[in-house]
Amino acid sequence: MSVNVQSTARPILDPARYSLQDHERQFLELLTGIYDDDELKKHVLAVQAKAYQISAVVVVGNDTRKVAVDGWPAENIVASDLRGEFWDCGHELFKSTPESFPATFIAGDVFDSSMLDMSDIQADAEAKQPPSIRPLRGLTSLTPLKHQVSAIHASALFHLFPEEGQRELARRLASLLLPEKGSIIFGQHGAMLEKGFRVEKKRSTDPLFEVRQAAMFCHSPETWKKMWEEDIFGPGESGWQRPEEMKIKVEAELKQVERWDADLVDNDAKPYFVMNWSVEVL
Ligand SMILES: C[S@@+](CC[C@H](N)C(=O)[O-])C[C@H]1O[C@@H](n2cnc3c(N)ncnc32)[C@H](O)[C@@H]1O
Numbered sequence: 001m002s003v004n005v006q007s008t009a010r011p012i013l014d015p016a017r018y019s020l021q022d023h024e025r026q027f028l029e030l031l032t033g034i035y036d037d038d039e040l041k042k043h044v045l046a047v048q049a050k051a052y053q054i055s056a057v058v059v060v061g062n063d064t065r066k067v068a069v070d071g072w073p074a075e076n077i078v079a080s081d082l083r084g085e086f087w088d089c090g091h092e093l094f095k096s097t098p099e100s101f102p103a104t105f106i107a108g109d110v111f112d113s114s115m116l117d118m119s120d121i122q123a124d125a126e127a128k129q130p131p132s133i134r135p136l137r138g139l140t141s142l143t144p145l146k147h148q149v150s151a152i153h154a155s156a157l158f159h160l161f162p163e164e165g166q167r168e169l170a171r172r173l174a175s176l177l178l179p180e181k182g183s184i185i186f187g188q189h190g191a192m193l194e195k196g197f198r199v200e201k202k203r204s205t206d207p208l209f210e211v212r213q214a215a216m217f218c219h220s221p222e223t224w225k226k227m228w229e230e231d232i233f234g235p236g237e238s239g240w241q242r243p244e245e246m247k248i249k250v251e252a253e254l255k256q257v258e259r260w261d262a263d264l265v266d267n268d269a270k271p272y273f274v275m276n277w278s279v280e281v282l
Contacts, residue, residue, distance in 0.1 A: 015045055031094040051089040060090035064103050077103040104136040116142040116172050149176045152185040159190035162217045170232050179246050183281040191275035192218040221252035228279050252277040
């Protein structure tokens, strides 16, 4: 495992940490229809407390909703995560329903073959008549989406896995990509100036959660580009031959970010970088 968490309990939720940047507040106001600051805070904290009973990290589909707000038809969006309850929390937080926000959600482990079957990727790539995927609502796995997705967003995901896991995840996401000019896979996650492990020890004021130690495998922009260009889209790799004419461009850049918990982090874990990246079909 890339992340080694040593603790017996989860940290206590601290409402004092509630803080929204302007664009976040505006986004929540727009979707929830709650324009009163106190009422919005009460609503967000109530859903957060409920979600926290499911998992310490519950992802509620904010990125999919942003894409829809920006103009991508919600009917053409597919979101995926380990558990369906996460998506339900999103409906509660954003006061939506499957009818008012008709994006498709598919629950499952992206590494599991029942979620994404990679066994015959070459034949799938060469299939003249790809299986019909409409309506997307009917999908129960990612497998029918192979070679059919024009934009794939994966943020705060890759850094959850060790190096080999990151490569396998990249291979799996690449298998979903529509091999046409303009198709893109992009995202953001933790990275470093040099490839390696980012080890951090975090102290807490919470007595139940005194020290947490974690090691996260991080690529550098150079090794990240190399992985996509050689391991994923290189000749003879990934278990399928991309068409001769299919060229890709990989971009990756580091951005140093301030962490709200910086004063609790010991040792060499500072500064903290994220990498903005994209893999685009030319
Ligand atoms: C830190 S969140 C980031 C999600 C979102 N992109 C964002 O930026 O808010 C990472 C998500 O990946 C999901 N995840 C972790 N391992 C997974 C797996 N093997 N298959 C599918 N989802 C996974 C977790 O459940 C979690 O919701």
